[in-house]
Amino acid sequence: MKYFDEIEKNALSRHIPxxxxxGIEFLIQIFKDHHCHxxxxxxxxxxxxAMMMASNIDDFEIETIxxxxERFLEAVKNIAENGLNDQIHIYLDDALSFDCQQLIHQQFDCLFIDAAKAQYQKFFEKYMPLVKDNGLCIVDNLDFHGMIFDIEHIKNRNTKQLVKKIKRFKDWILNHDKYDVEYHQVGDGICVIKRKEKR
Ligand SMILES: C[S@@+](CC[C@H](N)C(=O)[O-])C[C@H]1O[C@@H](n2cnc3c(N)ncnc32)[C@H](O)[C@@H]1O
Incomplete structure (x- = not known):
């Protein structure tokens, strides 16, 4: 596996999550197992x-928002410096208002949601239609450092609100009649979501 340890270390030292x-190793394995491109x-x-995926999965393209x-410009630089411009297309925008017509692909093998946690459901509803029928969606961080299991003891009001929203999304998707969800206790909790097979 090719790693970008310097970029990872540098991001963490500046509290860029x-x-x-x-988690990323697990994600790469899932995409390989499902033949995602x-x-x-x-x-x-x-x-x-995006760079980890592009460098470790054969014939793989990513569009990312x-x-x-500041982060966007740093990503552009990192991607170019590592010769990944042909595989990664990055957009500077709010994914909630982004015009999907700009995307190069209109259908994807997979969707990876790793942005503002309070908006998971909105991202899912907006972007899941761009995922192929047999494709999948991965959502990271659904345990939120274990806090989701003990909401009543969270003192900070904003954190409590956020964790409640994450829990609401988790409960919503786990009980959805159109999707199957596999939950994996990897990293901070990863969900693999697929459409239920049509009968
Ligand atoms: C957890 S970080 C992404 C980490 C990245 N996937 C990785 O592992 O290298 C979340 C990012 O989502 C961005 N973000 C938050 N809300 C967003 C939105 N509405 N549209 C696009 N990006 C958003 C944040 O600025 C932040 O850089």
Whole structure:
């Protein structure tokens, strides 16, 4: 596996949240197992997860959206410096208002949601239609450092609100009649969501 340890270390030292190694390795394995070749990522940060995927999965293209301009510019630089411009296309925009017509692909093998946690359901509803019928969606961080299991004891009001929203999304998707959800206790909790097979 090719790693970008310097970029990862550098991001963490500045409190830029990038996927944990265990999580990204797991994600790459899932995409390989499902023969995925295209991914739409919501939340690029400085391009670390996109670069890990592009460098470790054969014949793989990613389109990724980032809201923060500083991070976007750093991602553009990292992607170019590592010769990944042909595989990663990055957009500077708010994914909630982004015009999907700009995307190169209109259908993806997988969707990876890794942006503002309070908006998971909105991202899912907007972008899941761009995922092929047999494709999948991965959502990271659904345990939110274990807090989701003990909401009543969270003192900070904003954190409590956020964790409640994450829990609401988790409960919504786990009980959805159109989707099957596999939950994996990897990193901070990863959900693999697929459409239920049509009978
Ligand atoms: C957890 S980080 C992404 C980490 C990245 N996937 C990685 O592992 O290298 C989340 C990113 O989502 C971005 N973000 C938050 N809300 C967003 C939105 N509405 N549209 C696009 N990006 C957003 C944040 O600026 C942040 O950089």
């Amino acid at each position: 990038v996927m944990q190694k265990e 295209s991914c739409l990522e919501i939340g690029s940060a400085i391009g670390y997860s 980032e809201l923060n301009e």
